Amino acid sequence: MDAAVQRVLIVGGGFSGMAAAIELRKRGIAVDLVEIDAGWRSYGAGISLGGATLRAFRTLGVLDEFVRRGSAHDNVDLHTSTGHHLATLPTPRLAGPDVPGGGAIMRPELAAILADATRASGTKVRLGCTFASFTQDDDGVDVVFTDGDTGRYDLVIGADGLYSTMRATLFPAAPTPQYTGQGVWRAVLPRLESVDHAMMWLGPKIKAGVAPVSATQMYLYVTEDRAERTHIDPARFLPLLRDLLAPFDVPALQAIRARLAEDSQVIYRPLEGMLLPRPWHRGRIVLIGDTVHATTPHMASGACIGIEDAIVLAEELERGAGVHAALAAFEERRWERCRMVVENSGRLGEIEITGGDKAEHGRIMRETLVALGQAI
8 A cells, every 4th residue: 555645535425435435444544534414315216227336336345235225137128118129238247147237226225335334444424524625735635624623634535526616626627517408307116026127118208217226116217308407396296207107108107107106206307417527636636426527327327437436546546656646547547437438328318319310329328338347
């Protein structure tokens, strides 16, 4: 381990920040993690995960807990809006022959799994607090926190998400998240017996899918085009989602539509994306996860590449070549993979919005899945 990195601050307690804490603690580094949300909450319904994500969970040491509390399954079936089967996307078992090639889980459940692992690692977690300012020199970073405390660190990791204050502070000219012209609806329902793996139905302008997220629950997602980002009254969520499903001539989707109720946790989120050009670090401060490469969910890989960032960063620091060499090597290993996911996911959305070439859509999905299967 690089002797120049003995104490690290992580700003942000999301998936990538927690993963970084877990991996750095394995290597004996003292880690402070600050999270501005005093409740350390994770919002959202289900989250779909590919084989590369499950492989990363195995590295973190949380795979068994994910399998226990979520759902691991193979393959994704694609259908038309009338139920005609188009294709089955294979999901290679990247986490090992004993682990299915994909899965899904409730987002708060996954956050709880990682939070438990973060605390168990010995990370010092401070909630309701973040950085107020920082200054750095050749040997370290001095940080002032919003609660008035101060600290000095060998390395600071910014993992504070899509609307990152760390990014805006470190790189004032950085691009900001951009609305893509699509939004996604999600809901949670009791699991139908027929929903034992991931399935999608592709309409002319609307895409619907379901996946089991536990032994008793499943989640529904519906992607729709919206030319402008507009506020939607939450009181309208349930009837609007029902209306979106009405045109699908599919018994399973109509059964789900009939079961949608006030307790279905219906949410809507406009889709945004952002890719920060290199560099992702300045001096002894580095950014990871959605802070630098926020992607739409078309490839179900946003959480994956953020967690992979954490693993790769810890590996490069362990090589002991010096902090600056480690950060440069981290970026070199991560840039092309993360760029591919962000840009390919964005292109899939463009094809869906414009009614573009379905063959290109399929090719991008296949090529991206193959690339994600490669070692990180």
